[in-house]
Amino acid sequence: MRTLTLPSPREEAWRWSDLDTLRAAADTAPEATGIDPAALFLDIPGPRLLFVDGAFEPAHSRPGPVQLTRLEMTGDHPLGQLAQGEGWVLRLDAQAATDPVQIVHLGTGGESHLPARIDMADDAVATVVETYAGRGWANRLVHASLGKGARLMRAVRLLQDEGFVSLRDEARIGEAASYVSTFLGAGGQKGQCGSRIDGALTLDGPGAYAEMGGALLTRAEQKQEAAVVLRHAEPEGTSRQVWRAVAADASTASLAARAEVARHAQKTDGEQSLRGLLLKRTATVNLKPELEIFADDVKCAHGATVGELDARALFYMQSRGIDEARAKALLTHAFVADALDRIGDEAVRTAFAADAEQWLEAAL
Template sequence: MVEALDLPTTRGENWRWADMPALQAARALRGEADLPDRLLKGAARLVFVDGQLAEHLSDVDALDITRTTLASDHPLAAHANGDAVALALAAQSVTALEVVRLTTGEGHAPLAITLAADAVLTLVETFAGAGWSNALTRFDLATGARAMRAVRVVQEAGFVSTRDEVRVGEAASFVSTALAATGAGVRFDAMLTLDGDGAFAEFGGALLTREDQRQECAVRVRHARPNGQSHQLWRAVAADRSTASLAAAVEVARDAQKTDGEQSLRGLLLQRTATVNLKPELEIFADDVKCAHGATVGELDRRALFYMESRGIPAPRAKALLTRAFVADALGRIADESVREQFEAAADAWLEQTL
């Protein structure tokens, strides 16, 4: 019997759609975890097993790995507080890295990644195994740094919770895309601060849920300096009795004039028993900003379906194609072509099984 944790309740505004009982249950799960195939050719690899850095599985000779201490007051991430792996990327360096988190029961993996000026990072993160995998990742991007990140959950059972705390410096760019298309419960939680003039951030992804699953994202982008740009693009497809929830907030501080914040949250319901929840939130304290959000929920466009059928495409195929295009909106932001193709293939496989 695993002792009960003090977890947030759905009474809290940010936890309204959270599935903490699933997280609690996940902690009792035990499973095997195999190392998934690499997605990035020639990339360095950091592997954590149950939250601990597994040096024999990792391949980080080219990197400057040290230790640091992380502390977050986020209710889930706080469980990962403490001794953390720190990775510092030198100015103008170009790095390709895969981070794999294998979980066989419960793992809390804190990780700090610092990009010096103009450093470039291509990052793929993978969650595999079973149980509760809890990640706290802190990114710090100095002037002109660029991070392109793709996160995938291949873990079939249990619960994956991520908390990203990101500082994006002047003219730096942080682009992150996440895909959850497995049986695990998921919460992607992030706080991005655009902390320099002209900073850019994109944070989005796709949640595909079925059976009794519940997945959610809770992302807050804070514009603290002028001329920042942010995009949050999320897609959710919910089948059976599952629930997919997208909560995205943009906060514009007093000084952050000329901010351009954009949110696009869209949900697709495949059965009447499924639920999609959306919360596109704006919190604006500056008067010269452009912030817009769009949110829609519904089923596939009947006219598009009709058109495709009239061109001889059978209905199930037409549905699959349109659903695929719906999800591809979000995954299209992945810059590395081979990674994007793998993500799309994973989404396709899910759709094929579900539709």
């Protein structure tokens, strides 16, 4: 049997990680989830791919331009390097475009590892929407490469009932290209579950744009975490990291956002916005913004705040006939929408907002 070797929580980069839940998820025996895979796809046109425990399921798929092939991935990320073998690849030629590509990952238990590549030539355009559901440990690695002027939007929702999802995104973004990824963690309805979102994005060309953010919603004793590094390697790059965390009960949400600006990456514009909302004082939100700047002609800023719902706003809404539970839901939804509204596709944005609303109705 393979021995699972994981990072130590003594390491700074992993001190907030829920590795115990990851191990437990990896050891769960597979069993039927009762989830209809078709219900996990959004009602939008475009290619669809279903992976069950990391294996391609053709019965519910229509890959279109997405290829299934064996991938030998590089990198030294402790979890990402486990994702090797059969995976999916999206390659787009210059000026090519595709309808949104939907990829659903359904777990029944145990551990699964899946690599993926997104290669976009100059001025190509793509949208990729991913959904995670079920149980077990789902470990995924994505390598993306964007040519000059290419545009990629990724939207990822974590709806797993229990278990653990670990995601590692690595991207190189070329001149005037745009990479925008938004995540929603809204699982944990039936049992203990956790997640870790890892990002390493490099703005590799002048005028590149990179954005990575989203909302993590935690309850019970759940732990969710995001750790993102954006590297400005060329001049005139722009980056945004907009994260929102909502923690209820005795749960923990952790956000670590880092921006690095190389010495010659002048006229960089970087911004980090990390905000946490405690629905109960027994919950925890950890925030860690970082800036490492070696250039002198830059505009970089970061902000990090943790608080509770505004008592005055709650009082005002209740005085207008809105009951307390509904008032809390409305205020919390507005707090989360600040991050989810950055999804460019209206249908995808609406679906993510509905998932967040469903979580809030159950948690409040």
